Amino acid sequence: MHEHDVLVIGGGGAGLRAAIAAHEEGADVAIVTKLHPVRSHTGAAEGGINAALREGDDWELHAYDTMKGSDYLGDAPAIETLAQDSPSETIQLENWGMPFSREDDGRVSQRPFGGLSFARTTYAGAETGHHMLHTMYEQVVKRGIQVYDEWYVADLAVTDHDDPADRECHGVVAYDIKTGQVEGFKARNGVILATGGTGQVYDHTTNAVANTGDGQAMAYRAGVPLEDMEFVQFHPTTLPSTGVLISEGVRGEGGILYNSEGERFMFEYGYANNAGELASRDVVSRAELTEVNEGRGVEDEYVYLDMRHLGEERITDRLENILHLARDFEGVDGLEEPMPVKPGQHYEMGGIETDENGETLIDGLYAAGECACVSVHGSNRLGGNALPELIVFGARAGRHAAGKDLGEPEITTGKTDDIEKETDLDTPVEPGAVGASEGDAVADGGAAVVEPDETVRAAVERERTRIEQLMEKDDGIQHAELREDLQKSMTANVNVFRNKEGLKQALEDIREVREAYQDVYVNDPSRTFNTDLIHTIETRNLIDLAEAITLGALARDEFRGAHWRQEHQERKDDEWLKHTMLSWNEGSPELWYKPVILEGENKTYEPKERSY
Amino acid sequence: MSTQVPEEQEQTEPDEQAAETAVQQRETPGDRRRAERDAERQERQAAAGAPAEPDEDAVLLKVFRYDPEVEGKMEPRFDDFYVPRKKGMTVLDALIYARDHFDTTLTFRHSCRQAVCGSDALFINGRQRLGCQTQISDLDDPVRVEPLPHQDVVKDLVVDMEHFYDQMHAVEPFFQPEEESGGDLEEYRQTRENREKIKMSTRCIWCGACMSSCNIAAGDNQYLGPAAINKAYRFAMDKREGENMKEHRLNVMDQEHGVWRCQTQFSCTNVCPKDIPLTEHIQELKREAVKQNLKFW
Numbered sequence: 001m002h003e004h005d006v007l008v009i010g011g012g013g014a015g016l017r018a019a020i021a022a023h024e025e026g027a028d029v030a031i032v033t034k035l036h037p038v039r040s041h042t043g044a045a046e047g048g049i050n051a052a053l054r055e056g057d058d059w060e061l062h063a064y065d066t067m068k069g070s071d072y073l074g075d076a077p078a079i080e081t082l083a084q085d086s087p088s089e090t091i092q093l094e095n096w097g098m099p100f101s102r103e104d105d106g107r108v109s110q111r112p113f114g115g116l117s118f119a120r121t122t123y124a125g126a127e128t129g130h131h132m133l134h135t136m137y138e139q140v141v142k143r144g145i146q147v148y149d150e151w152y153v154a155d156l157a158v159t160d161h162d163d164p165a166d167r168e169c170h171g172v173v174a175y176d177i178k179t180g181q182v183e184g185f186k187a188r189n190g191v192i193l194a195t196g197g198t199g200q201v202y203d204h205t206t207n208a209v210a211n212t213g214d215g216q217a218m219a220y221r222a223g224v225p226l227e228d229m230e231f232v233q234f235h236p237t238t239l240p241s242t243g244v245l246i247s248e249g250v251r252g253e254g255g256i257l258y259n260s261e262g263e264r265f266m267f268e269y270g271y272a273n274n275a276g277e278l279a280s281r282d283v284v285s286r287a288e289l290t291e292v293n294e295g296r297g298v299e300d301e302y303v304y305l306d307m308r309h310l311g312e313e314r315i316t317d318r319l320e321n322i323l324h325l326a327r328d329f330e331g332v333d334g335l336e337e338p339m340p341v342k343p344g345q346h347y348e349m350g351g352i353e354t355d356e357n358g359e360t361l362i363d364g365l366y367a368a369g370e371c372a373c374v375s376v377h378g379s380n381r382l383g384g385n386a387l388p389e390l391i392v393f394g395a396r397a398g399r400h401a402a403g404k405d406l407g408e409p410e411i412t413t414g415k416t417d418d419i420e421k422e423t424d425l426d427t428p429v430e431p432g433a434v435g436a437s438e439g440d441a442v443a444d445g446g447a448a449v450v451e452p453d454e455t456v457r458a459a460v461e462r463e464r465t466r467i468e469q470l471m472e473k474d475d476g477i478q479h480a481e482l483r484e485d486l487q488k489s490m491t492a493n494v495n496v497f498r499n500k501e502g503l504k505q506a507l508e509d510i511r512e513v514r515e516a517y518q519d520v521y522v523n524d525p526s527r528t529f530n531t532d533l534i535h536t537i538e539t540r541n542l543i544d545l546a547e548a549i550t551l552g553a554l555a556r557d558e559f560r561g562a563h564w565r566q567e568h569q570e571r572k573d574d575e576w577l578k579h580t581m582l583s584w585n586e587g588s589p590e591l592w593y594k595p596v597i598l599e600g601e602n603k604t605y606e607p608k609e610r611s612y
Numbered sequence: 613m614s615t616q617v618p619e620e621q622e623q624t625e626p627d628e629q630a631a632e633t634a635v636q637q638r639e640t641p642g643d644r645r646r647a648e649r650d651a652e653r654q655e656r657q658a659a660a661g662a663p664a665e666p667d668e669d670a671v672l673l674k675v676f677r678y679d680p681e682v683e684g685k686m687e688p689r690f691d692d693f694y695v696p697r698k699k700g701m702t703v704l705d706a707l708i709y710a711r712d713h714f715d716t717t718l719t720f721r722h723s724c725r726q727a728v729c730g731s732d733a734l735f736i737n738g739r740q741r742l743g744c745q746t747q748i749s750d751l752d753d754p755v756r757v758e759p760l761p762h763q764d765v766v767k768d769l770v771v772d773m774e775h776f777y778d779q780m781h782a783v784e785p786f787f788q789p790e791e792e793s794g795g796d797l798e799e800y801r802q803t804r805e806n807r808e809k810i811k812m813s814t815r816c817i818w819c820g821a822c823m824s825s826c827n828i829a830a831g832d833n834q835y836l837g838p839a840a841i842n843k844a845y846r847f848a849m850d851k852r853e854g855e856n857m858k859e860h861r862l863n864v865m866d867q868e869h870g871v872w873r874c875q876t877q878f879s880c881t882n883v884c885p886k887d888i889p890l891t892e893h894i895q896e897l898k899r900e901a902v903k904q905n906l907k908f909w
Contacts, residue, residue: 096787178766524717526717
């Protein structure tokens with residue numbers, strides 16, 4: 001059994017920042033990640049880091065923009081923490097050598113982004129995430145932090161207490177992809193989940209193939225609630241063929257969108273009379289699809305994003321990476337032609353419920369970054385707010401897990417006595433586990449396991465059994481087919497535009513896939529680099545997450561931020577200023593609600609109409 | 613189940629595009645969608661079971677296979693996969709298709725699909741390239757896909773990257789400014805010119821294509837190799853670190869297995885998927901090292 005003070009699961013932006021922070025607090029920290037850290041999807045982030053650094057800007061403006069962008073579903077303490085900590089965390093990256101783009105006076109450059117009242121998006125070309133990831137990995141190397149790369153964390157080692165609030169996390173079980181060994185990792189102080197997004201739930205996504213929401217699914221099944229999962233961001237500018245992201249920076253620098261008629265539709269059709277192309281992402285995505293649905297799309301599928309008028313010099317200076325992406329992945333020369341774009345899944349606003357210190361309901365279990373929901377983004381994330389979330393909350397989780405006192409959090413986790421439960425959700429099929437075996441019930445009939453070493457050992461045994469079962473079975477259904485069915489249904493039914501009928505259809509499809517998964521088998525008998533096995537385990541996670549997204553979407557009968565409902569075209573503040581919470585509940589998912597916190601440090605954020 | 617793959621397999625889904633378009637319309641009744649899906653599934657099963665004649669519209673992939681512990685794969689071999697061509701299809705797309713439809717044991721690293729994670733550097737038709745960045749239509753048929761040369765093969769297209777990482781870690785690959793920043797949001801100022809100077813060198817995605825293409829690295833395991841030297845260049849040229857640190861960095865490079873091993877064959881530069889002028893960077897470090905030595909002479 002491996003043993004460290006703090007274990008960080010995932011080697012992307014949040015994970016690396018957490019590991020560095022824990023190390024600085026003197027903890028023995030290790031990163032366990034299914035990819036080598038530099039392969040993480042933080043590296044694909046293009047636009048930048050919102051930070052109130054300059055004269056005329058301040059954290060309160062950043063907080064206000066973020067709250068407005070969230071459509072008043074973000075929690076004020078989380079949003080204000082983000083806005084307050086982002087400047088020092090951003091400059092910390094500069095001090096670690098990150099090659100930001102520069103102004104004439106040698107300071108880091110900032111540019112305008114959608115939904116921002118000040119040009120505060122700090123950037124390094126159109127490859128900010130790449131530089132952030134590599135800069136932090138350099139610091140991990142410098143500090144000699146141990147990295148177990150290509151180790152797939154398959155489960156958490158959590159005690160058997162009946163009430164999730166009493167449970168403790170003592171480590172993880174990981175599968176060494178190179179050798180097929182299943183081993184226990186004990187964490188003396190804490191486990192930090194930093195496993196990124198859930199894009200593989202959909203078939204047209206900017207996310208990597210590795211973004212399968214493993215951390216969310218593991219935490220969920222261990223008893224931590226998932227929060228606001230129905231809020232999925234569809235980025236308005238992705239390449240139609242592949243889903244490759246074209247940065248919002250293109251519009252930030254002045255790029256324009258037009259339809260097949262050559263009309264600049266953001267203005268012409270009144271989608272955003274003030275901000276135009278720089279309206280919030282949900283607004284622009286809906287506008288594009290409305291254009292397509294009304295017959296003004298190009299090839300009935302996409303619209304054009306044009307940056308030619310910016311001129312070669314400016315494009316090469318600030319957006320060069322975009323030229324490469326458009327050329328390599330769509331065969332389009334962005335200097336000569338407009339680029340075809342359409343909305344694609346980009347970001348999951350919801351995730352593992354945490355407080356501002358990254359801590360979950362389960363003692364010793366933390367989450368940070370896209371897999372977590374503090375909640376900073378509420379129902380819609382602003383461009384440039386994901387990267388600061390990684391570093392701000394990654395650092396906080398790392399420090400807290402290492403034992404630093406960060407003060408009492410204002411956000412509470414878990415159920416209180418007076419919670420509001422959803423009692424009449426009309427689902428066409430029972431959600432949740434199929435039979436007892438899939439419930440991943442913590443207790444397995446014997447005495448409850450609560451002792452740390454024993455908890456890890458029991459989790460290892462469970463995982464070995466699961467993997468052996470998958471490997472020994474020699475026919476049945478293969479995961480790829482199930483994953484494809486799942487993705488297609490989610491894209492068809494739980495996309496930008498949603499209605500009750502489609503959501504119910506999705507639940508039926510998910511159920512079908514879940515039942516079929518009972519018969520799944522792994523074709524590859526090898527213990528060496530068995531990606532067939534890893535993908536099969538990941539697909540199980542995708543099923544749980546797709547269901548969580550869809551249940552939330554069905555329950556929330558209003559239109560807020562990224563969540564649009566055909567039958568409910570209004571934001572309903574009287575009823576819905578609350579987070580959608582989903583507890584696994586040993587395989588019988590339970591939906592309940594938690595009020596949004598709109599009281600900030602100095603003021604209360606009053607919900608206003610969100611127009612751009 | 614055996615990992616043996618039928619010699620020739622093909623898959624045609626003429627209606628796939630139409631079906632996809634149909635399912636994307638949100639008003640599509642669930643019943644219809646489900647019927648389409650079932651039809652697709654049947655078609656898929658029929659195609660997977662019956663080896664058919666290679667289609668004109670299919671690209672032939674010849675893929676290197678090896679597994680150290682699976683019978684029939686311990687001896688390296690090439691398997692053929694006929695993958696239906698699609699507009700814009702990359703080598704990675706074709707490999708994914710072959711894996712998901714024909715043989716789930718086919719193993720390769722990949723993640724971002726957009727040339728930034730650096731996982732899928734492969735030896736494609738005799739050249740190091742990223743699978744995701746290489747269009748099938750740009751290649752001669754058949755497309756031969758092999759693991760990166762000069763590295764130990766773990767399985768199929770997966771190579772052991774440890775040596776590459778060791779070399780990257782050997783050049784003090786982290787920012788070491790001589791002076792502490794002033795704190796309190798104080799930045800190290802950098803001119804646009806200096807940022808431009810290091811820009812290309814910071815684009816490295818650690819894919820290992822350069823190292824694999826380098827004859828010298830193949831013969832000298834201690835040679836730092838183009839990627840690691842480029843990493844050193846990135847810091848040596850960054851004026852924020854200061855002159856003394858630059859001197860130190862040049863000393864690290866100015867050694868037998870450092871810059872002087874490079875024989876300027878430009879193979880690394882030719883294969884770099886991020887267009888980093890690696891050979892030029894190595895040459896510049898050689899010149900800087902000479903200048904520095906002369907200074908102390």
